[in-house]
Amino acid sequence: MERINILNVKFDNVTMAEAINKCADFLKTDKVNAIVTPNPEIVMQARKDDIYQKILNNSELVIPDGIGVVIGSKMLRTPLKERVAGYDLICNLLEEQSIDNKNIYILGAKPGVAEEAKKNIEIKYNAKVVGLHDGYFKEDDEESIIEDINNSGANIILVGLGMVRQEKFIDKYKKVLNNIRIAIGCGGSIDVLAGVAQRAPKFYVEHNLEWFYRLVKQPTRIGRMMQLPKFLLVVAIKKNNN
Ligand code: UDP
Numbered sequence: 001m002e003r004i005n006i007l008n009v010k011f012d013n014v015t016m017a018e019a020i021n022k023c024a025d026f027l028k029t030d031k032v033n034a035i036v037t038p039n040p041e042i043v044m045q046a047r048k049d050d051i052y053q054k055i056l057n058n059s060e061l062v063i064p065d066g067i068g069v070v071i072g073s074k075m076l077r078t079p080l081k082e083r084v085a086g087y088d089l090i091c092n093l094l095e096e097q098s099i100d101n102k103n104i105y106i107l108g109a110k111p112g113v114a115e116e117a118k119k120n121i122e123i124k125y126n127a128k129v130v131g132l133h134d135g136y137f138k139e140d141d142e143e144s145i146i147e148d149i150n151n152s153g154a155n156i157i158l159v160g161l162g163m164v165r166q167e168k169f170i171d172k173y174k175k176v177l178n179n180i181r182i183a184i185g186c187g188g189s190i191d192v193l194a195g196v197a198q199r200a201p202k203f204y205v206e207h208n209l210e211w212f213y214r215l216v217k218q219p220t221r222i223g224r225m226m227q228l229p230k231f232l233l234v235v236a237i238k239k240n241n242n
Contacts, residue, residue: 003062004078006069007234008053009043011062015081016092022061023093027101027155027181032174034059034167035184037086039066040231041224042163047234052164055171063089065187067208068228072235076242087189087199090158093182094125102127105149105180108135108160109190116194130154135161135190146173149180156182160190 003010014022026033036059038046046053056062063084064070073080094102104127106114111134118129131152133145149157157180159166166185177183191197199205200213215225 004073004080006072006076006078007043007047007231007238008057009038009046009062010057011038011064011069011073011080013080014061014063014084016084016088019061019063019084019089020092020096023089023182024096024099026060027099029181032170032177032180032183033061034170034174035061035063035086035089035182036167037063037065037084037089037185037187038069039064040068040072041066041227043069043072044227044231044234045164049164052167055167058171059167066228067210068231072231075232075235075239077239086184086186087192090184090186090189090193093156094121094127097126100126102156103130103152103154104128105130105152105154105157106132106160106190107145107149107157108166108186109188109194109196110134110136113190113194113196116196117190120193120195142169142173146176150176150178153179155179156184158184158186158190160186160188163187 002013004013036056038056046056064080065086067083070080070083106117106129114132118132121127121129131148131154159170161169170183170185188197192199200210204210204213215221
């Protein structure tokens with residue numbers, strides 16, 4: 001499949017429908033397929049961390065989570081087809097009627113949040129949450145968490161530990177997650193599934209202003225959000241040099 005290089009992170013040029021088809025194929029394999037959802041902040045982080053960049057690029061599916069990435073791809077004249085937000089991919093995968101036997105493990109978010117996400121998922125979707133654990137654990141606990149995941153019978157795991165940590169966790173344990181076929185680094189999606197955080201209203205999403213909504217809701221994100229203009233600046237410089 002065609003990959004589009006944006007500041008050395010190589011994105012799969014897929015639509016949402018194609019990404020869902022990929023997931024269906026992943027469930028038929030006999031290994032863990034990692035899905036990563038880089039936004040401009042993650043791309044900027046990967047520029048400073050070679051190991052992280054390699055982990056992203058070695059993932060089986062790399063989807064453009066932020067509109068900034070799509071804008072960047074257009075600036076570089078290698079346009080990505082569309083934004084494929086991680087949260088939307090998870091919802092569409094859970095909703096997909098043609099895929100049965102979706103057994104989910106939720107790993108991440110504050111204590112109590114995964115339980116709420118489980119309730120909502122099981123009410124709304126044709127999927128079962130067969131195990132969960134919060135995201136505030138020590139390295140010493142990891143072995144027992146892996147055992148719990150393997151004993152749960154889950155074939156899909158949502159890993160929401162914040163960027164870098166979640167992708168490195170998946171990479172570290174990919175080889176020993178015996179039954180998992182899809183592992184998604186999903187950021188704050190567990191909070192949204194639980195209803196403790198809200199996705200931006202449709203207007204903001206449709207007008208590519210989701211970042212603005214998040215900034216107004218959580219002004220403390222300003223430092224992190226400054227990565228977006230920095231990202232666009234680096235892309236503009238790269239375009240000029242080409
Ligand atoms: N999180 C966690 N363990 C940690 C740090 C963060 O489980 O040690 C969770 C946090 O509770 C939240 C998610 O990771 O549910 C991602 O948070 P963030 O705001 O960084 O989301 P993103 O911007 O990556 O979507």
